[in-house]
Amino acid sequence: MIDYSKVLNPTVTDIKPSGIRKFFDIAATMDNVISLGVGEPDFQTPWQIRKAGITSLEKGRTKYSSNWGIMQLRTAISDYMERKFRVKYRPDEEILVTVGGSEAIDGCIRAVVSPGDEVIIPQPSYVCYEPITRLAGGVPVIIETKAENDFKVTPEELKNAITDRTKLLILPYPCNPTGAIMEREDLERIAEVLKDTNILVLSDEIYAELTFSGKRHASPASINGMWERTITVNGFSKSFSMTGWRLGFACGPREIMDQITKIHQFAIMCAPTTSQYAAIEALKNCDEDVEHMVKQYDMRRRMMVSGFNKIGLVCREPRGAFYAFPSIKSTGMTSDEFCEKLLYSKNVAVVPGTAFGDSGEGFIRASYCYSVEHIKEAISRIGEFLKEI
């Protein structure tokens, strides 16, 4: 009999499975659950993108691509990044097409982090940075961003987190779950702190297209002095509603990209060819589709924020991504308690803020990837719940 506790990699077994999984397994078995939990768009992938995928299949383009990705796609990515975010990357050696933004994040952290290196991670944030850092033998150093700072990383917080062992700073903006964005001025102050250091930056910009009230996303690599230290990760899942296509990309200086590409080459080979052909269409001809989706998200966002505030949960205006992050501190409950009781008494599923780091205590994440009608119904149920407790 194999004693599995002795044979498995302790670095992996020590990683905590997502604590809320059980909770949502329960939600999945309940009837009449109205969820604000899902973190993916409800829109279909625009038809012309799907059609481009189908056409590539019809033409029999079903072979491996270059490890880096199809050149035509990398060229399109290069144009797109410059057009939208004012950052220049050469298609031949500074852009790698990956299996979702997730693979790009994994490859980037693995390529730069050695055992003992410290990785600064602002939280609340997406759940992958900490475990991937640990898998690479790195040490996560958490910055607990504050609601009163609109969940931005401040230069002081950053300075306090930096040590001799700091290797990498993660900038997860626009932010899942807080909806925070970092504006140009905010990034300039971060750049000032990093100036004259060797600290690299991983900028996870998967929600870059989804910013509101006229604010365009500011890409850290477009800030003076930041390009050489920044790996920019982006992808198609959120902006083009292509989650299931599993396609993303990483851009950065050639010296770093060469190393990430080695990992990619041995672990993955190449991103799915069909998805790559579809993505070319997305980048070239779908600005209007994106605009339409952003407009719909914006209306839902207003509906949700106004709804939460009206029923008495203080909710700051999320500026990007597609989540609201209201405070539930007024109820006196912990986030976990709140979510569990809400699920059982009103069949509404939201995600406790603590799923995104300890600093998420006192908050819940509500996704607005749902129709306005759905959002109204969910908020009205949460309102009833608040009256009954």
Place this chain on the structure above:
Amino acid sequence: MKYEILKLLARNAKYTAEDIAVMLGSDEKTVENEIKQLEKDGLVKGYKAIIDWQKVENPYVSAIIELNVVPKAGLGFEEVAEKIMKYDEVESVYLMSGVYDLNVVVKAKTLQDIARFVSRELATIDSVTSTTTHFVLRRYKEMDVELVGEEDDGRGQFFI
């Protein structure tokens, strides 16, 4: 803003002025007045439910009738179109480009009722030279709303 309000009402006529104000970042009073004006100006003609009649017992049947019409000098198709639209059985009337002229959607209790209506009322109009009747067998989508297929949008319980 007028156009944005119209688009939202076309999507869901039950949105309140308050809902629309929140979605468009305006205030309730302004939206309320805009809607009143839209109604007054006849841009908003009415509000109706979208019903899947196939789920109702004894529903009605409907047909699309293609009409060829000899237009009248000086009046074109107006006269006959306006005559046809007055019938209660007629749900909509469109002037079409292509091989026929008027597209008339007709509803009635039974197929026989429609056949009778077409032969007695439409076919006998002087300027109508021919009619082609297509009965609707099944409705899949009505006013942007899918009537068949899965409710589930395909998203799993993928929460993070």
